Amino acid sequence: MAKHAKSLLSRWSSRVFLVEVDEKPLYFRLQERHGGERAPRVFGRLREADRCYSVLVCSGDRIKGAKFYPELRNKLARDLPPGCDLTTMGSFLPRVRDSFIRGYFLKSSVEYSPHIERLLRDLGRREPLLVCSYTAADGGGQLWTQRLWSPSQDETPSDYFVVSSDEPECHPSALSMINNDVFHSFEEARDVFRKCGGIIPEAASVLEMLPGSLEVCQKPKFPVIVIEGLDATGKTTLTESLRDSLGATLLRSPPECLSPWRALFDQEPPLIRRAFYALGNYITAQQIAQEGMKTPVIVDRFWHSTAAYAIATATSGPVSSLPQGGSEVYGWPSDLLQPSLVLLLTLDAEERKRRLKDRGLEKTDEEQQLDRNQLFRLRVEEAYRRISGPPCVTVDASPSADKVLQETLLLIRSNCHL
Numbered sequence: 019m020a021k022h023a024k025s026l027l028s029r030w031s032s033r034v035f036l037v038e039v040d041e042k043p044l045y046f047r048l049q050e051r052h053g054g055e056r057a058p059r060v061f062g063r064l065r066e067a068d069r070c071y072s073v074l075v076c077s078g079d080r081i082k083g084a085k086f087y088p089e090l091r092n093k094l095a096r097d098l099p100p101g102c103d104l105t106t107m108g109s110f111l112p113r114v115r116d117s118f119i120r121g122y123f124l125k126s127s128v129e130y131s132p133h134i135e136r137l138l139r140d141l142g143r144r145e146p147l148l149v150c151s152y153t154a155a156d157g158g159g160q161l162w163t164q165r166l167w168s169p170s171q172d173e174t175p176s177d178y179f180v181v182s183s184d185e186p187e188c189h190p191s192a193l194s195m196i197n198n199d200v201f202h203s204f205e206e207a208r209d210v211f212r213k214c215g216g217i218i219p220e221a222a223s224v225l226e227m228l229p230g231s232l233e234v235c236q237k238p239k240f241p242v243i244v245i246e247g248l249d250a251t252g253k254t255t256l257t258e259s260l261r262d263s264l265g266a267t268l269l270r271s272p273p274e275c276l277s278p279w280r281a282l283f284d285q286e287p288p289l290i291r292r293a294f295y296a297l298g299n300y301i302t303a304q305q306i307a308q309e310g311m312k313t314p315v316i317v318d319r320f321w322h323s324t325a326a327y328a329i330a331t332a333t334s335g336p337v338s339s340l341p342q343g344g345s346e347v348y349g350w351p352s353d354l355l356q357p358s359l360v361l362l363l364t365l366d367a368e369e370r371k372r373r374l375k376d377r378g379l380e381k382t383d384e385e386q387q388l389d390r391n392q393l394f395r396l397r398v399e400e401a402y403r404r405i406s407g408p409p410c411v412t413v414d415a416s417p418s419a420d421k422v423l424q425e426t427l428l429l430i431r432s433n434c435h436l
């Protein structure tokens with residue numbers, strides 16, 4: 019069994035678990051049982067026949083684990099017997115960075131079925147899984163562990179209670195966001211792509227587009243203005259008008275040179291997808307530094323989009339589950355060029371939907387998620403606002419395109435002395 023999983027087993031009982039129940043986080047941990055004390059109720063609505071499993075991906079290889087996590091869900095969703103309920107779960111060591119590991123919580127309302135254990139063993143042969151199976155006790159919603167096991171290791175009989183645990187100050191995924199979801203360094207993002215080579219051949223093509231090393235960008239002579247906002251808020255329309263009005267150079271992130279691979283990496287798990295967008299920002303930064311010596315530069319999306327979508331995706335539930343304002347995760351990468359001004363186009367949801375529809379282009383999966391999941395959209399919008407470095411200046415994008423342009427030109431002239 020991977021050394022990592024063995025060490026994890028030994029720390030199993032000091033871990034806290036997080037299961038999303040009806041979009042609300044439920045935190046619990048395992049407490050050694052002594053004597054015949056009764057397990058306290060943690061999960062409501064469990065019957066005596068219910069059997070639950072915590073299935074955690076504890077791969078020692080970050081890339082393989084990231085790739086395996088979505089595959090595991092697809093396999094479980096496909097192969098589990100009817101009557102099984104699958105939700106996301108995580109486990110972490112309180113206040114220990116990078117201790118958050120992801121997994122799934124299975125609730126099987128069928129009588130005990132060896133089929134599930136066989137399925138987990140087969141899956142566990144591909145990547146070390148840590149499985150803790152629970153049995154609901156006397157139907158009252160009490161749970162205790164039956165066995166802790168990793169398919170590649172004998173079962174470890176155990177006798178733990180499942181007891182509620184306090185909600186931590188911030189969502190535990192925040193403990194692992196930096197350089198897993200939000201990349202704060204070129205080297206960290208490039209390292210992910212270097213390690214992807216064996217699994218995703220196109221990673222090599224992206225690496226070839228990167229600068230050998232980050233040349234120290236000279237501060238551009240001319241102002242650099244980034245336009246941010248959700249899809250269909252009018253960024254493309256406004257940036258093209260600003261380019262014409264200011265005689266500026268128009269750039270976008272990810273840069274054109276990465277467009278052949280964007281759709282492919284949009285399908286990859288967050289660790290790889292976010293590294294892709296982070297690397298795109300570094301290439302765009304090099305272009306900004308060059309063009310900014312000759313003309314003002316307008317950029318269509320940059321770091322704020324990368325960080326806001328990554329943070330909003332890595333958390334779940336209400337805005338309150340975002341890392342607190344001022345957290346390190348909102349910081350600007352020290353090796354990434356900072357623009358002179360960042361304008362965030364804001365628009366009410368109905369008008370944005372109308373523009374999306376009028377535009378007719380198919381929606382990105384993130385856009386579909388924005389539509390479907392208002393909570394996700396609210397997390398993206400709030401994450402935009404919390405990002406430090408140059409903070410966003412919001413611009414109401416609901417007036418006509420020309421009015422938005424005039425308003426924006428006023429802001430640029432007053433902030434950038436153009």
Ligand SMILES: Nc1ncnc2c1ncn2[C@@H]1O[C@H](COP(=O)(O)OP(=O)(O)OP(=O)(O)O)[C@@H](O)[C@H]1O
Pocket residue numbers: 247248249250251252253254255256373374376377415416417418419420422
């Ligand atoms: N101020 C405006 N008033 C009314 N319609 C607008 C305005 N700005 C843009 N539009 C229209 O809204 C649609 C979306 O605009 P645009 O493509 O510029 O948004 P976007 O933010 O660049 O979207 P995406 O990020 O998805 O590319 C287009 O059909 C555009 O013509």
Ligand SMILES: Nc1nc2c(ncn2[C@H]2C[C@H](O)[C@@H](COP(=O)(O)OP(=O)(O)O)O2)c(=O)[nH]1
Pocket residue numbers: 249271272295296318319320323324325327328382384385
């Ligand atoms: N540009 C950019 N887009 C990102 C990033 N992270 C996530 N996204 C999402 C935002 C949108 O839903 C989707 C499309 O972004 P976009 O740049 O507006 O695409 P485009 O339609 O203008 O080509 O990608 C990111 O880091 N940069």
